[in-house]
Amino acid sequence: MTALRQAGAFVLLLCAAGPAAAADGHRVVSLGGAVTEIVYALGEEGRLVARDTTSSFPPEAQGLPDVGYVRQLSPEGVLSVAPDLILAEEGAGPPETMALLRAAAVPVVEVPAGFDAAAVEAKIRIVASALGVPERGEALAGRVGDEIAGATAGAGSTPPQRVLFVLSLQGGRVMAAGSGTAADGIIRLAGAENALSGIAGYKPVTDEAVIAAAPDVILMMANAGPGVADDAVFSHPAIHATPAGAARRLVRMDGLLLVGFGPRTAEAVSTLAAALAVEGKP
Amino acid sequence: MTMLRPVALAADAADRSARARSLTGALALLLAGMALASLTLGASGVSPWAALADLAAGRPLDLQARVVLWDIRLPRLLAGMLVGAALAVSGAVLQGLFRNPLADPGLVGVSAGAGLGAICAIVLGGLLPPALHAALGLALVPVAAFAGGGLAVVTLYALATRAGRTSVATMLLAGIALGAIAAALSGILIAMADDAQLRDLTFWSLGSLSGATWPKVLSAAPLILSALALAPFLGRGLNALSLGEPAARHLGIGVETLKRLSVLGVSASVGAAVAISGGVGFVGIVVPHLLRLIAGPDHRHLLVNSALLGAALLLAADVVARLAVAPAELPLGVVTAVLGGPFFLWVLLRRRGLTEL
Numbered sequence: 001m002t003a004l005r006q007a008g009a010f011v012l013l014l015c016a017a018g019p020a021a022a023a024d025g026h027r028v029v030s031l032g033g034a035v036t037e038i039v040y041a042l043g044e045e046g047r048l049v050a051r052d053t054t055s056s057f058p059p060e061a062q063g064l065p066d067v068g069y070v071r072q073l074s075p076e077g078v079l080s081v082a083p084d085l086i087l088a089e090e091g092a093g094p095p096e097t098m099a100l101l102r103a104a105a106v107p108v109v110e111v112p113a114g115f116d117a118a119a120v121e122a123k124i125r126i127v128a129s130a131l132g133v134p135e136r137g138e139a140l141a142g143r144v145g146d147e148i149a150g151a152t153a154g155a156g157s158t159p160p161q162r163v164l165f166v167l168s169l170q171g172g173r174v175m176a177a178g179s180g181t182a183a184d185g186i187i188r189l190a191g192a193e194n195a196l197s198g199i200a201g202y203k204p205v206t207d208e209a210v211i212a213a214a215p216d217v218i219l220m221m222a223n224a225g226p227g228v229a230d231d232a233v234f235s236h237p238a239i240h241a242t243p244a245g246a247a248r249r250l251v252r253m254d255g256l257l258l259v260g261f262g263p264r265t266a267e268a269v270s271t272l273a274a275a276l277a278v279e280g281k282p
Numbered sequence: 283m284t285m286l287r288p289v290a291l292a293a294d295a296a297d298r299s300a301r302a303r304s305l306t307g308a309l310a311l312l313l314a315g316m317a318l319a320s321l322t323l324g325a326s327g328v329s330p331w332a333a334l335a336d337l338a339a340g341r342p343l344d345l346q347a348r349v350v351l352w353d354i355r356l357p358r359l360l361a362g363m364l365v366g367a368a369l370a371v372s373g374a375v376l377q378g379l380f381r382n383p384l385a386d387p388g389l390v391g392v393s394a395g396a397g398l399g400a401i402c403a404i405v406l407g408g409l410l411p412p413a414l415h416a417a418l419g420l421a422l423v424p425v426a427a428f429a430g431g432g433l434a435v436v437t438l439y440a441l442a443t444r445a446g447r448t449s450v451a452t453m454l455l456a457g458i459a460l461g462a463i464a465a466a467l468s469g470i471l472i473a474m475a476d477d478a479q480l481r482d483l484t485f486w487s488l489g490s491l492s493g494a495t496w497p498k499v500l501s502a503a504p505l506i507l508s509a510l511a512l513a514p515f516l517g518r519g520l521n522a523l524s525l526g527e528p529a530a531r532h533l534g535i536g537v538e539t540l541k542r543l544s545v546l547g548v549s550a551s552v553g554a555a556v557a558i559s560g561g562v563g564f565v566g567i568v569v570p571h572l573l574r575l576i577a578g579p580d581h582r583h584l585l586v587n588s589a590l591l592g593a594a595l596l597l598a599a600d601v602v603a604r605l606a607v608a609p610a611e612l613p614l615g616v617v618t619a620v621l622g623g624p625f626f627l628w629v630l631l632r633r634r635g636l637t638e639l
Contacts, residue, residue: 050609068610071478072485074492076354077609079346080325091478095420096493104349167477201476 025085025131029078031070032089034120034262035111036061038127039087041263042136050081052092057256057264075100087111087127113261115185117148120265140263147266148189155273156191163187163276164195164215164244167202169228172236176205182259187219189265190272207238215244217276221255251275302583305576309590313363316597320359323601325608326350353496361494362600363593364506365559368551370592371513373566374573374584378520379544380454386566387552390457390545391434394464396556397487398471399430404482405471423486424498424557431553434460439545448541450527488613489562491600502554509551510589516544517582524579564618565592568626575629595622 027049030036036055039045045060052070055061067077070089075097078086083106090113092098102108109130111123121141128137165183167175177183178199187194195215196205205213218239220228230250239245253275257268321330328350336343369387376385387393403426407415410422418425438460442453475483519540522530530537555562569592573584599617606612 053610066610068607069481069485071481072490072492072611074325074604074609074611076350076492076604077325077611079350079354080327080609082326082346094482094493096495099420100349100353100495103353104346106346203476204473 027081027083028085028087028131029067029081029083030055030087031067031073031092032087032111033057033256034123034260035087035089035127037256037260037262037264038124038140039131041124041140042128042131042133044131044133047131049083050078054256057260073097075104079104079106085109085130087130089113115182115261116189117145117152117265120148120261120263121145123261124263144263144266148269151266151269151273152189152191155189155269155276157277160191160193161216161276162195162214162243163192163217163219164210164213164242165219166233166239167221169233169236173204174207174210174236174238175202176210177202182261183219185261186258186265186268186272189269190276192217192272192276210238211241213242215242216247217249217251218242218244219251219253219258219272221258222252223255298578298580299583302577302580302587305573306583306587306590309587309594313590313594313597316594316601317359317363319601320362320597321351321355324350324355324604330355357496357499358491358494358600359597360499360503361491361558362597364499364502365491365555365562366565366592366594366596367510367589368506368555368592369562369565370569370588370595371510371585372548372552374570374581374588375513375516375520375544375548376566377570378516378523378581379541380450381524381526382454383571384567385454387548388461388563388566389454390548391438391460391464392431392549392552393556393561394461394468395434396427396431396553397561398464398468399426399428399433400486400556400560401468401471401483402426402430404486405475405479420495421497421501424501427557428553430464431556432549434464435545435549435553439542446538448538450541453545485613486560487615489560489615489618490603490611490613491559491596492604492611493560494558498558502558505554506551509547512543512547513585513589514582516540516547517580517585520544520581559614562596562615562618564615564622565595568622569595572626572629 026047028039028047029050030039030048031052033054033056036048036051037057039048040058040061048064050065050067051061052073053066053068054070065081067073067081070092072094073092078097078101086101086106086108088098088108089111092110098108109126111126113119114122121144124141124144125134125137128134128140165177165187167177167183176196177194178201179194179197180200181202184194184197195213196209199205218233220233230248233250234240234245234248244250251272253268253271257264258272328347330351333343333347333351373386376387376390377383379385380389400423403423407422415422438453438457439448441456442448472480472483519530519535522533522535523537523540527537570584570588573587573591577583577587595618599614599621602621603612603614603617
């Protein structure tokens with residue numbers, strides 16, 4: 001029974017991903033910050049009826065009803081806004097909720113994650129075709145792709161700067177970004193080098209590993225946790241002992257802009273590259 | 283400790299028995315009311331009465347209403363009753379067994395073991411052979427939680443049993459040690475987890491009924507219901523045990539059997555409950571205490587009343603969890619504590635003059 005239902009849901013998913021879904025989608029729920037940004041960038045925001053907690057840009061999006069954190073959605077909560085199309089970033093869940101939404105015959109289109117220019121273009125094309133505006137998607141994807149290429153071309157220095165992305169400094173423990181993360185992707189697009197590319201994912205790292213990584217710059221999210229002041233960052237013994245600590249070089253950027261990989265990726269690349277250049281050695 | 287002493291004047295005892303029985307009726311009504319609320323209230327505004335009217339008139343039910351009522355609210359209602367009853371009765375049984383008012387399922391390692399199982403599934407699930415992973419699917423985390431809880435209790439029981447005798451004191455202390463070991467292993471896995479897995483873990487440990495689906499409810503129900511069916515047979519034994527083990531033996535109670543049945547029932551029902559709802563604290567410790575304050579410590583009534591009040595409390599908390607920030611949802615464990623804590627304190631302070639605590 002469940003297997004049958006899942007098979008049915010899968011077929012629905014296939015249909016929804018194709019142009020067949022174009023007829024629907026007058027009441028759209030957008031799950032995931034980048035997905036919501038894409039809907040706005042396509043000019044289709046009039047069809048949105050709800051969003052998830054991570055969809056904080058553009059600010060108007062925050063006026064929409066919030067169905068909760070993207071990985072912890074309540075099935076009845078999502079159904080309560082009577083959606084006829086759900087655009088969900090990869091990892092939206094829990095899986096039980098997604099299965100129930102599909103059982104309720106609401107088309108769910110999953111938008112795959114990815115941390116490079118091609119992935120951003122793919123996200124835009126998928127969202128646009130689900131909304132029945134593939135031409136506009138093609139145009140936006142092309143424009144965003146060009147912008148990212150342009151921003152990347154002008155970015156970087158030789159030798160590349162080593163950047164350490166610090167997700168949090170809770171209790172003096174450095175939680176940093178390794179390879180395969182959105183932070184790693186944006187650092188590389190900005191022509192710099194992830195100082196911790198040896199580990200995979202966001203991990204707590206030891207002080208010695210931070211020193212061995214020898215970052216030139218510390219990168220943090222502007223909205224990361226309750227105010228970690230610059231002085232607190234640089235007084236951390238391990239960070240203090242790095243080149244970044246010696247030169248007091250810290251870049252803070254808005255989290256969704258920096259690691260969202262939505263239509264503003266080019267802006268993120270050029271902002272980060274500019275910050276690295278200003279902060280950088282001449 | 284003194285509150286568990288069943289010695290009381292005969293007249294007093296009869297009075298308390300009558301009060302406990304009328305309390306059972308009142309709690310059954312409360313539970314029925316909560317069940318109705320749980321079925322009627324939700325973010326979507328789908329009404330079961332409108333659905334019934336449609337069905338009676340022979341109109342086909344619209345698909346979304348059917349999913350909301352049949353696939354979301356009904357399994358959630360049943361899951362809430364099962365989990366609430368399982369946690370509250372387990373708490374009451376363990377407090378009786380250990381003759382310690384602070385005992386709860388966390389103390390015999392079930393919760394920690396189940397938590398470790400769930401964390402293993404969330405963090406290491408990707409390492410399973412793809413065929414096995416696909417076969418388990420959504421059941422992976424619940425199955426792992428149940429297995430972890432069961433394994434913890436079996437280990438604990440083996441540790442505390444020498445020559446056919448189980449030492450309750452050893453079990454209590456070994457339970458704390460096992461809990462610490464499970465927490466340490468969980469800590470290692472948490473250090474290995476990625477950002478998304480950490481989020482999943484946090485939400486899992488705060489508990490929720492929003493993942494309650496028919497397959498989960500149907501697989502947990504036999505375990506919890508058989509453990510609940512066992513409970514009435516433990517009442518007399520637990521009463522005798524409150525006089526101490528030797529006294530209970532002289533009263534003709536099979537103390538070792540009592541311990542074995544209690545531990546078995548608790549581990550099966552708490553393991554299954556945690557598998558459905560994740561970690562929901564507070565119910566197991568507060569519900570039995572509340573009932574003892576109101577109607578005395580006689581386990582023959584306490585166990586039944588705990589099941590009813592536990593189920594009603596969990597349903598009430600779940601209704602608040604799903605309505606408070608609709609269309610989003612609050613974690614269930616947060617609501618049980620926020621609702622239950624102040625109420626328990628109020629009852630405690632109000633009755634302190636009357637009951638010797």
